[in-house]
Structure formats: C-alpha cells, structure tokens
Amino acid sequence: MADILVIHTGGTIGMVAGPNGLQPGKGLVEAALRDLGVAPRMEVFDPLVDSADIGPRDWNRMLDLIEGFRGDGVIVVHGTDTMALTGAALSQALGDLAFPVVLCGSMKPLGQGGDSEGNLALALQAAQGKPGVWLAFAGKVLPGAGLVKSDSQAADSFRSVPQDGFAPKARRFDPYRRLAVLTLTPGLPVGFVRAALQELDGAVLRVFGAGTMMHDPALHAVLAAAVRRGCHLRAVSQCESGGLVPAAYAAGAAIWQAGIENGGRETPEVALMRLWLSQKPE
Structure with a gap:
C-alpha cells in the first residue's frame, strides 16, 4: 500500500450544517478515507480552517509537513476559495519534488451526493502519480501553479493557466510582509x-x-x-x-x-x- 500523508486544513469537503451556515466538522474526511479502504497518515489542523482564513503561517505549516515527509505522496485537503493562492504558494516555494503534492477540495460537503467523494478518490490516485503540485477536481488533475477558480458554484470550477519557472530567494512566507x-x-x-x-x-x-x-x-x-x-x-x-x-x-x-x-x-x-x-x- 502506498505511503500517503493527508494534511487536512479544512474546507467545504469536511463541513457540516451549523446555525450560520456550513462550518468545519471533525472526523468527516477521516471517515471518508476509511470508506475508500485507505488509512493514510493524517495531519489535521486544529482547529480546522475555513480557506477564507488561510494565509502565510498556514502555507509555512504545510511546507514544513511536506518537506519533512518521506513517502509516496501528499494530499492537502483545502477549501476552494483560496485554493489558487495555496496552489501558487506551494508550487513556488517547493521547487523540485520527488513525489506528488495533490490539493483536494469540493463544492459540496461529504455525504451530500456531490463532488467530494469523487475528488477525494481522484486525489488518492494522483498522490501515487507524477511528482509536482496538482489539483484533483471534477475528474481532472490540473497543475497547481496557475490555478484559476472560474465558477463560484459549479462542480467543474477550476482551470489552470501555464506558468513559467521560478527560483525563489526564500522558501518560507514572512507573515509580517505587507x-x-x-x-x-x-x-x-x-x-x-x-x-x-x-x-x-x-x-x-x-x-x-x-x-x-x-x-x-x-x-x-x-x-x-x-x-x-x-x-x-x-x-x-x-x-x-x-x-x-x-x-x-x-x-x-x-x-x-x-x-x-x-x-x-x-x-x-x-x-x-x-x-x-x-x-x-x-
């Protein structure tokens, strides 16, 4: 069995109904992975983070976990609102990778007959594939560097624009830089x-x-x-x-x-x- 690390940051895929709308729910992604017959290593943000609140400290935490991993692939479970930013952040900061890092999210939560189960299953496949940063979404595996969220509602809501290479001077994000x-x-x-x-x-x-x-x-x-x-x-x-x-x-x-x-x-x-x-x- 492949050695996969799942970093669960939060996002719609693992949300439940709350008094003010969808909110993070504990254990949903872990249960869905068990239903798919896999038991990857898990790193779960506590508390889970709505992607609207993702920022440089979170990117640094992801980078630390990814760079410290020695296995076959990484899945980053993440909300769609800032998926393009995190795709760009990881792609630019990580450089050459020996394994795939696959972003995964959904437009509807798990257990609601939407896109979440399919996206998670696709991410598991992609995490055993080609090295690099990718997004598994709507039946496609897209390069993570140039993601564009093109629709706020549709299941097929992302495209990827080709980007040129880059040699960063720093490998971490300064949270105090304005x-x-x-x-x-x-x-x-x-x-x-x-x-x-x-x-x-x-x-x-x-x-x-x-x-x-x-x-x-x-x-x-x-x-x-x-x-x-x-x-x-x-x-x-x-x-x-x-x-x-x-x-x-x-x-x-x-x-x-x-x-x-x-x-x-x-x-x-x-x-x-x-x-x-x-x-x-x-």
Whole structure:
C-alpha cells in the first residue's frame, strides 16, 4: 500500500450544517478515507480552517509537513476559495519534488451526493502519480501553479493557466510582509493608490490587456515614487491568459518607465507569491 500523508486544513469537503451556515466538522474526511479502504497518515489542523482564513503561517505549516515527509505522496485537503493562492504558494516555494503534492477540495460537503467523494478518490490516485503540485477536481488533475477558480458554484470550477519557472530567494512566507493585489480601474483615485502603497512593502498591479494603463501623470508619479522608495511592484494582466507584452502600446510606457516588473503571463496569485518569496526587487 502506498505511503500517503493527508494534511487536512479544512474546507467545504469536511463541513457540516451549523446555525450560520456550513462550518468545519471533525472526523468527516477521516471517515471518508476509511470508506475508500485507505488509512493514510493524517495531519489535521486544529482547529480546522475555513480557506477564507488561510494565509502565510498556514502555507509555512504545510511546507514544513511536506518537506519533512518521506513517502509516496501528499494530499492537502483545502477549501476552494483560496485554493489558487495555496496552489501558487506551494508550487513556488517547493521547487523540485520527488513525489506528488495533490490539493483536494469540493463544492459540496461529504455525504451530500456531490463532488467530494469523487475528488477525494481522484486525489488518492494522483498522490501515487507524477511528482509536482496538482489539483484533483471534477475528474481532472490540473497543475497547481496557475490555478484559476472560474465558477463560484459549479462542480467543474477550476482551470489552470501555464506558468513559467521560478527560483525563489526564500522558501518560507514572512507573515509580517505587507503585500496586496491592486487592480487598475477607470477613475481610480490617485490618493487611494498613494495611501495604499504607503502601507505596503510590495504589490501586484493588475493592468489592462497586454500591458496598458490610464494616462494620468499623477498616477504615474505615485507608482514611480513607490518603486524608488523600495516598494516592490509587479504587473500582470487583468486578462486570464495571454500575459503582458512591454512596448506593444504607448499607453503602457509609464508602467515600464516607473520600474515596475513584468509579470508576463503570471496569474495574480502567482505574482503575489513571487513577491512574497523575493527578498528584494530583482
């Protein structure tokens, strides 16, 4: 029998009905694994964490467990709301792996005739397969690095966008580092951007199309000043695929003149993790 470690962080798959809606329920995932005829090693977060609350300390805990494991594969049971962030975090921080790390969650809890049992069974298969970080979901095994949650309700709710390789400067996430994703929109107040960047060590800037932004000299000045003082800015496209092409449009010149890094075809989640794992602008 394969030596599998299951890290149960929480999520819909192991929830039960509560007075205010679904809430974590103890023992459900363990019972489902027994029903599937397996008895893997278990590491269960106590208390279980709704994925809306997952953050850098949780990613570090997962990384410690994964890197300390000597077996055939790891399954990370996780909620779907921040699955793309955790997929990006583990993919960027772990680098080369000798075994598979498989994210698993569901849109409906166990025992409700939904997708959870099938996703868990698929994760067990994938955990004995190809090394790397993966998501087992809706009958598919997707690369974990570029996950996009494309539907908030459907069982088939994830896609994966190809991502480029990355050599992180750090292998753990600093929970005190102040990072965010900022989206450019028409009419965005310059004062808001200035105030936000003054509170941040770095930010992912979601720009238009292949790499353009509004012609606003005051906004350009704010971005350039942030870069000069050491705020680490990385640009990505608001489009799901295609990425950025510097110098394709004059409307994007201010981005590169300010010294903002080109995130290429990175998802915002991947770009955020690369900021987190870079000690300073590259």
